[in-house]
Each structure stands twice: as structure tokens, then as C-alpha cells.
Amino acid sequence: MLRIGYIRLRDEGSAEDAASLKAMGCHVVRAEEPPGPEADDSGVLFSILDFIGSGDQLVVGRLDHLAHSSRSVLDVMDRLEARGASLYVVDPELCSEGDGGRTLRAVLEAVSTLEPAADARRRRTAAAPQQIRALQRAGVGPVEIARRLGVSRMTVWRKLRALEA
Missing domain, CATH: 1.10.10 (Arc Repressor Mutant, subunit A)
Structure with a gap:
């Protein structure tokens, strides 16, 4: 089983997260600068999802490292499942396998129904x-x-x- 760590660099504590992912046994740790607060199309994450194989595991420090919406996290989980891989979140400790994975999916699906639609206009912070x-x-x-x-x-x-x- 290959364990691949993923970090978004703008997140606080990302240097510590990289070290902790390595210490947890991640064979590879990939990091990237996220494209923006509302964009979830990250090149490094998508390349990991294209590469990851059956039995492998994607490891992240926090669930919000994957995406900015629960719908996008569900999309990542779907892509992992399609490839026979799993997701492991360090804090709080969550895994997409087994009963815990079914519970995680149910919670994310419930939360995604409460989020505004992805194409809804969102008010941005004013540019200086x-x-x-x-x-x-x-x-x-x-x-x-x-x-x-x-x-x-x-x-x-x-x-x-x-x-x-």
C-alpha cells in the first residue's frame, strides 16, 4: 500500500503537516499553492487522483485541505473509490473505509445540501x-x-x- 500525503501551502501549519505526514509513513508528500478561495481545481491533487492505485491511501492533515466545499470533498472521495483507493484524515482522525467511511460520506452529503450552489454568485471581499x-x-x-x-x-x-x- 502506497500512502500519499497532500498539503495546501497557504494553510497554517503546512510545514509541520508535511513533517507529520512523513512521520506517519507517507511514502510521498505533495504540496501546492491553492488556486483561490473558491476554486477547487488543483493540479497537484488531480494528478494524485489520476496516479493513485488500488489499495493506496491519500493522507491529508485536515479535511479542508482537499477542497472548500463538502461537495468537492465528496467528488474527491468518489474519484478515490473509483480507483480502489481510500482517504485518511489526520485531524480529526477519519478514514473513508468501512463503517466510518459510510458515516463520513453521509455527513458530507447532508452538509452539502446546506451549502449554496457552486454556481451561485458569492460576494467577494473588496479589493484594496x-x-x-x-x-x-x-x-x-x-x-x-x-x-x-x-x-x-x-x-x-x-x-x-x-x-x-
């Missing part, structure tokens, strides 16, 4: 005018600034206008 100005000075256009900061183009235009006044 300094961030917008810095990107503009670096030669980035307003549309790209909006995309990078996760705000509307109108927000970028308003903040640029306010900075010029």
Missing part, C-alpha cells in the same frame, strides 16, 4: 485600492486585474477613478 494600483502600474489591464482579484470590472474602474481623484 493599493492592490489595484500596483497591478495597474505593473501594466496589467483592468479586466485582468478584476479576474486576478476576483472582483467585477466595475469595481476596478470605480477604485481607479477614486484613486485618480
